[in-house]
Amino acid sequence: MAIDYDAAMALENLGQPFSWSDREVMLYALGVGMGENPLDLDELAFVNEGYLDPRELKVLPTFATVAAWTASPGHIDLQRHLTVDGERMIEFHAPLPASADVLADSFVASIFDKGEDKGAVITRRTLLRALDGRLLTTIAASQFARGDGGFGGPSGTPNPHHPMPDRSPDHVITLKTRPGQALLYRLSGDRNPLHSDPAFARRAGFDRPIMHGMCTFGMACRAILRTYADFDPLAFVRMGVRFSAPVFPGESISFALWKDGDVVSFEAQVEARAVTVVRQGLAVLR
Numbered sequence: 001m002a003i004d005y006d007a008a009m010a011l012e013n014l015g016q017p018f019s020w021s022d023r024e025v026m027l028y029a030l031g032v033g034m035g036e037n038p039l040d041l042d043e044l045a046f047v048n049e050g051y052l053d054p055r056e057l058k059v060l061p062t063f064a065t066v067a068a069w070t071a072s073p074g075h076i077d078l079q080r081h082l083t084v085d086g087e088r089m090i091e092f093h094a095p096l097p098a099s100a101d102v103l104a105d106s107f108v109a110s111i112f113d114k115g116e117d118k119g120a121v122i123t124r125r126t127l128l129r130a131l132d133g134r135l136l137t138t139i140a141a142s143q144f145a146r147g148d149g150g151f152g153g154p155s156g157t158p159n160p161h162h163p164m165p166d167r168s169p170d171h172v173i174t175l176k177t178r179p180g181q182a183l184l185y186r187l188s189g190d191r192n193p194l195h196s197d198p199a200f201a202r203r204a205g206f207d208r209p210i211m212h213g214m215c216t217f218g219m220a221c222r223a224i225l226r227t228y229a230d231f232d233p234l235a236f237v238r239m240g241v242r243f244s245a246p247v248f249p250g251e252s253i254s255f256a257l258w259k260d261g262d263v264v265s266f267e268a269q270v271e272a273r274a275v276t277v278v279r280q281g282l283a284v285l286r
């Protein structure tokens with residue numbers, strides 16, 4: 001069924017409650033590959049509560065992407081198996097605590113028609129607030145619905161293009177993923193069978209399950225935390241990416257990073273296949 005543009009744009013859902021504890025925070029950090037080396041004390045701080053002070057547990061900023069994973073303005077009828085994550089942009093207004101009760105407001109921000117042979121790009125915006133009303137994060141999540149183009153909506157793009165600097169990267173950080181990483185990551189909320197069920201992945205045109213875009217996003221955050229933020233989760237003001245090709249669990253991802261003032265630009269490659277999997281990466285640091 002074609003997207004009903006006016007009905008979809010009117011969707012909103014205000015004040016949906018969510019909560020998490022240190023268990024969800026640690027499970028998420030494990031899902032994006034932290035704790036592989038239990039003697040790496042910098043990453044251990046994200047997967048292990050402090051023995052002397054449990055408040056020492058650090059929260060990865062990109063935990064925001066799963067903290068209210070099921071927050072939704074309402075249903076849009078899409079061909080689910082053909083829908084992939086296209087882009088993400090998060091604004092970090094205040095630190096996420098290691099356990100919290102929050103409220104989520106969700107809206108449809110835009111829907112662009114890329115044509116019948118390409119798809120539709122749907123962007124949902126979610127605002128996470130503490131119970132006292134303080135804004136914690138704003139998340140703009142764009143999905144590329146490959147089977148739903150040509151519905152007659154406006155053409156355009158949700159986010160401005162962020163070009164990479166015209167010089168060699170200042171740093172390249174290569175992070176390994178494990179063959180079973182998506183099976184662990186999905187327990188943080190996104191149980192889309194595209195990441196776990198080989199038959200479902202084949203229906204979508206992939207010869208095996210692909211990695212969650214949000215897992216790659218969390219790994220980019222790890223690379224930036226390590227390289228430019230001294231593992232301080234509070235350093236992040238904003239972070240965004242475009243997913244330009246799928247990653248398969250088990251592959252190594254090389255993050256190319258540039259820093260100009262407070263702005264980190266980044267791209268990611270799976271060098272073994274010579275494919276750029278993340279483009280237009282942007283992180284603004286305090």
Ligand SMILES: CCCCCCC[C@@H](O)CC(=O)SCCNC(=O)CCNC(=O)[C@H](O)C(C)(C)COP(=O)(O)OP(=O)(O)OC[C@H]1O[C@@H](n2cnc3c(N)ncnc32)[C@H](O)[C@@H]1OP(=O)(O)O
Nearest residue numbers: 078080083084085086087144192211212213243244245246
């Ligand atoms: C109801 C169900 C909800 C499901 C929620 C899903 C949540 C998760 O579980 C799903 C996932 O995590 S999927 C994994 C992560 N994502 C991916 O791997 C996608 C990788 N990207 C691609 O495959 C292609 O870029 C692809 C396919 C995205 C686009 O490739 P092409 O068709 O070759 O596009 P191209 O010709 O390069 O460009 C056409 C127009 O689209 C714009 N565009 C390209 N990539 C985009 C992207 N990633 N996001 C947003 N827009 C994008 C281009 O700019 C171009 O626009 P215009 O014509 O206006 O210039």
